[in-house]
Amino acid sequence: MFSLNTVRLAAILFAASSLFSCTAEWGSNKSWSKGLKPTHFPGSSYAFDPDTLDKSTVELGRALFYDNILSSDSSISCGTCHSQTHAFAGHGTALSAGVDGRLGTRNTPGLSNLAWHESYMLDGGINHLELVPIAPITSKVEMNLPLSEALMRLNTSSYRDRFKKVFGADTINTKLLMKVLTAFELTLVSADAKYDAVLLGEATFTVEEALGEELFMARCASCHVPPLFSEYTYANNGLELYSTDGGRARITLNATDSGSFKIPSLRNAELTYPYMHDGSLYTLDAVLEHYSTGIKDSPNLDPRIEGPMEFTSQEKSALIAFIKTLTDHSLLTNPNLGEP
Amino acid sequence: MKLISTFFAAAIVVATLSSCEKEPTSTDGDFQIEMEYVWAMSGAPFTMNTMLHHPMTGDSLKFTTFKHYLSNVKLHHVDGTVWEAEESYHLVDLSDPNSLVLDFTGVPAGEYTSLEITFGVDSLRNVSGVQTGALDPANNMFWSWNSGYIMIKAEGESPNSPTGAFAYHLGGFTGPDATVLTKELTFPSGELLEITPDGAPVVHTLANPAKLFHTQGTVGNEPMVHAPGTTAGIMASDFNQGVYIDHVHL
Numbered sequence: 001m002f003s004l005n006t007v008r009l010a011a012i013l014f015a016a017s018s019l020f021s022c023t024a025e026w027g028s029n030k031s032w033s034k035g036l037k038p039t040h041f042p043g044s045s046y047a048f049d050p051d052t053l054d055k056s057t058v059e060l061g062r063a064l065f066y067d068n069i070l071s072s073d074s075s076i077s078c079g080t081c082h083s084q085t086h087a088f089a090g091h092g093t094a095l096s097a098g099v100d101g102r103l104g105t106r107n108t109p110g111l112s113n114l115a116w117h118e119s120y121m122l123d124g125g126i127n128h129l130e131l132v133p134i135a136p137i138t139s140k141v142e143m144n145l146p147l148s149e150a151l152m153r154l155n156t157s158s159y160r161d162r163f164k165k166v167f168g169a170d171t172i173n174t175k176l177l178m179k180v181l182t183a184f185e186l187t188l189v190s191a192d193a194k195y196d197a198v199l200l201g202e203a204t205f206t207v208e209e210a211l212g213e214e215l216f217m218a219r220c221a222s223c224h225v226p227p228l229f230s231e232y233t234y235a236n237n238g239l240e241l242y243s244t245d246g247g248r249a250r251i252t253l254n255a256t257d258s259g260s261f262k263i264p265s266l267r268n269a270e271l272t273y274p275y276m277h278d279g280s281l282y283t284l285d286a287v288l289e290h291y292s293t294g295i296k297d298s299p300n301l302d303p304r305i306e307g308p309m310e311f312t313s314q315e316k317s318a319l320i321a322f323i324k325t326l327t328d329h330s331l332l333t334n335p336n337l338g339e340p
Numbered sequence: 341m342k343l344i345s346t347f348f349a350a351a352i353v354v355a356t357l358s359s360c361e362k363e364p365t366s367t368d369g370d371f372q373i374e375m376e377y378v379w380a381m382s383g384a385p386f387t388m389n390t391m392l393h394h395p396m397t398g399d400s401l402k403f404t405t406f407k408h409y410l411s412n413v414k415l416h417h418v419d420g421t422v423w424e425a426e427e428s429y430h431l432v433d434l435s436d437p438n439s440l441v442l443d444f445t446g447v448p449a450g451e452y453t454s455l456e457i458t459f460g461v462d463s464l465r466n467v468s469g470v471q472t473g474a475l476d477p478a479n480n481m482f483w484s485w486n487s488g489y490i491m492i493k494a495e496g497e498s499p500n501s502p503t504g505a506f507a508y509h510l511g512g513f514t515g516p517d518a519t520v521l522t523k524e525l526t527f528p529s530g531e532l533l534e535i536t537p538d539g540a541p542v543v544h545t546l547a548n549p550a551k552l553f554h555t556q557g558t559v560g561n562e563p564m565v566h567a568p569g570t571t572a573g574i575m576a577s578d579f580n581q582g583v584y585i586d587h588v589h590l
Contacts, residue, residue, distance in 0.1 A: 127487040130469035134477055135484040147478035174478045178470045251486055253517075253569055 037115075038191035040199055040227055046115040046129060052183055056166045059340070060159075061184030064177070066339040069153055071143035073099050078136065078181075081108045084338050087268030087331060088112060088188060094279025098142040105141075105245065107279035109264060110272040112190035112331060117232045122261045122277050124234060125251045133181045134174075147174055188337060190267045191227075194325040199227065205325065212322025215315055222304050229266040229326065235302040236260045238295035239276055247277065259300050270327045284323060288316045367449045369535040372542045373413070373442040373457075375432050376586065377406075380550040388434055394550055397558040401506070405495040406434040406549060407481065408579075409474070411465075414456035415447060416524065418532065422456075423447050429461065431474040431481060451532040455543060459580035460491035460520035463513040483511060486567065491519045492576055494552060501563035508552065510576040512568025519568070519576035525585045533588060542589040551582040 036048045064070065066079040081096040082088040090096045090108035097103055106122050120126040126135060136142040137150060154160065154172045163172045163180075197203035205213060216224075225231050234248040236259040243259025251257075261277040269275075274282045281287050292311045295301070311319065331337065377386035380395050391402045410432060413425040425444050433439045465471055466488045475482075481490045492510040510519050525545070527533055533541060552575045553559070565571050 121485070125486040126484075127467050128469040131477070131484070131487050134470075134482070138484050146480070148480075151478060173472060174476050175470045175472050250567075 036187060036189050038189065038196070038227075040196065041113075041116070041191060042228070044115040045118050046186065048115065048186065052179070053186060054166075054183070057180050057183045058187055060162060060166060061180035061182070062337070063162075063340050064159075064181060065184050069157065069159075070137050070145055070150055071099055072145045072149075075099055076143060078133070079339060081136075081142075082111050085332055086110070086271045087190070087328070089268075089272035090279075092273055094274050096142075098139065099144045102141040102144075104139075106277050107274065109262075110268055111185060112188045112267060112328075113228055113265065114185050114188060116228055119232075119262075123246075123248050123251050124262055129185065130178045130182045132185075133178055151177065188331070190328040190331040192330040193267065193328040196227070196328075198325070206321070208318050208321040209325050211315075212318035212320070213325075215311075215319055216322050219309055219311075220319075223263050223302070224266050230263045232262055232265075234260040235263050235304070236298050236300040237276075237290075237305060238298050238301045239278075239280070239290070241296040241298055243298070243300075245277065256300055259298055260302075266323055267326045268328055268331065270324050271332070284320050285316060288319060292316075367537060368446045369449050369537050370443070370445045370540045371447060371533070371535060372444065372540065373455070374542050374544050375410075375440045375442070375547065376544055377434065377547050377549060380548065386434075386549055392550075394553060396550075397500075397553050399498055399500040399553070399558050399560075401496060401498045401500075401559065403434075403494060403496040403549065405493055408432055408459070408492040409461050409481065409489060410442070410457055410459060411461050412456070412458040412522070413442070413444065415452040415533065415535075416454045416456060417448075418451045418453055423452075427473070429465070429471075429474040431479060447535045449535050449537055451534050453532060454524045454526045455533070455585065456522065456524045457545075457583075458520060458522040459583065460511075460576070461489040461513070462520065463518075465489075466513045483509075483567075488513050488568070492552075492579060494549065498559045498563070501559045503563055506559045506563045508565045508572075508575060509567075510565060510572040512572055517569055517573030519572055519580075521577065521580040523580070523583070525583070527585055527588055531588070534590075539590060544586045544589065545583055546586040547579070547583045549579065551578045554578040554582075 036053065037044065064078075066077050068074045068077050070077060076099060081090055083091050086092065088111035094107060095103045095105065096108045109122060114120075114129055117129070120129065120132045121135065126132050134147065137145050138147060151172060151174065154163075154177065160172060163169060163176055167176055169176060194203055198205055223230070223235060234257065236243070236247075240259060246258050248260035249255060249257040264272075269284065273284075274280065275284075275287050281290060288311055291305065291309045293308065295305060295308065378384060379386040379392050382395075386392075388403050388406065391400050393400055408431075410430045411428055413428045413430075415423045417423065430442050431439060461475065465475060470477060475489070477484070481493060482488070483490060488511050490509045490511045492508065494506070494508040494510075496506055497504060498506050512519050527543075533543065535541070555574050555578050556562070556571060562571055565575070
């Protein structure tokens with residue numbers, strides 16, 4: 001999406017700007033103070049542009065992320081379904097309730113490391129991060145608020161002055177609204193788990209975690225590729241023989257993509273339960289059982305999981321111990337990412 | 341790093357220079373495009389909120405919404421050069437007469453052989469995040485769940501639809517079913533469009549919403565289209581292909 005040079009330049013500018021920014025402004029969070037682009041991550045689709053991520057822009061985005069003003073009956077915010085304590089996934093429900101208790105059709109995904117995705121939503125239907133908030137805000141079963149109404153509300157609230165202070169514009173338009181939400185979402189970087197500390201030589205795995213990692217690298221890592229634990233491509237994981245949700249095929253119109261969904265990152269998977277696009281599996285154990293014995297022979301089944309994995313109970317425990325090293329407590333507790 | 345900076349600085353200088361060249365001069369002129377719509381073969385004006393008979397499908401159709409996008413208007417000069425309108429994105433809404441007249445200024449005086457229009461929104465603007473103006477997603481011509489513009493939106497009522505209604509949201513910007521068409525329209529009888537500093541010619545284009553159903557047939561076949569695909573591709577193509585320049589008022 002961006003040329004390598006642009007990304008490099010932005011990285012350099014960002015690094016330069018971090019030299020002048022005061023760490024204390026952002027609290028003592030380690031992840032932030034290290035800079036938003038972790039040194040052990042590959043290049044991102046989105047540049048961490050210091051202008052985009054200007055503190056006042058991010059703060060406006062955070063305020064709106066947690067403000068009920070963006071739902072039709074002012075009952076819910078983005079943060080209602082994307083809960084920080086669950087790594088910005090749902091509150092342990094298979095499907096999240098929008099206004100009037102209306103249920104969506106897919107499990108709420110966790111939000112982190114969004115700059116590394118090339119397309120968004122479980123079916124990849126959204127081609128740019130800036131466009132993502134439009135879907136939940138306007139969806140009838142989520143926040144149910146037309147954009148024109150959202151802008152009218154914001155322009156007749158104290159946000160108008162707040163935006164004017166930051167952008168100098170007299171009115172808030174769609175572009176500015178999405179710009180601030182995007183800026184906040186880009187700061188949801190998860191790269192400070194025990195796994196990362198081990199990778200950076202600052203910690204060591206327990207014997208069980210090390211066994212889990214070895215198994216993981218051999219059996220799981222071709223889809224859940226470290227260090228992001230996904231390359232955010234799409235696959236059919238044999239959850240159903242014939243999928244009731246077309247998934248990726250709704251976007252590509254290609255029948256062989258039916259039942260394919262974005263491969264999720266396993267970072268913070270300990271807390272993003274329930275699992276799968278429909279939230280049908282409630283525990284990590286149930287997920288491993290699915291890959292052990294439960295894969296349905298869908299015509300679109302991803303070839304990487306055609307052979308049954310048949311994990312023993314000891315192997316499952318080790319894998320879960322390893323997956324738990326991907327839990328990033330700084331993401332879950334960083335006050336800069338919470339409700340203001 | 342220094343090399344990159346130099347490159348960027350050079351790029352900015354070049355961009356500044358080229359934008360200076362586009363500054364209006366005394367030899368520039370203006371023109372307008374006035375979009376006109378007729379219904380079917382009759383040549384009668386297309387009217388909204390009126391029950392219309394489709395001679396080919398036999399349907400009765402009452403349109404309550406008809407909007408479509410035009411973009412990247414260009415004029416081809418007799419000497420082979422091309423003038424491009426800046427930030428040329430236009431949402432034509434038949435419920436808003438003001439939107440039917442498009443103004444263009446700062447065109448170098450001279451004789452032009454054809455008018456190029458992209459029907460729909462070019463693919464780049466479909467993949468570049470939130471846009472402003474005519475392309476603002478708040479205009480309800482953008483799919484939130486499957487990024488891309490609704491290039492043509494036609495909604496209304498018909499007794500020939502099982503639901504009594506029809507809604508065609510035609511979009512899709514890539515592949516064989518793309519609903520975007522770039523067309524070079526020539527002026528009637530091979531005339532040239534003359535742009536002068538004094539005049540402001542009006543190019544009258546004629547479009548025919550009945551052509552949406554030319555290949556697709558009766559609304560009963562598929563009264564609702566809300567996603568890219570074969571039907572959207574066919575309907576948009578039939579409509580877009582049918583647009584032509586009827587006459588030019590000097």
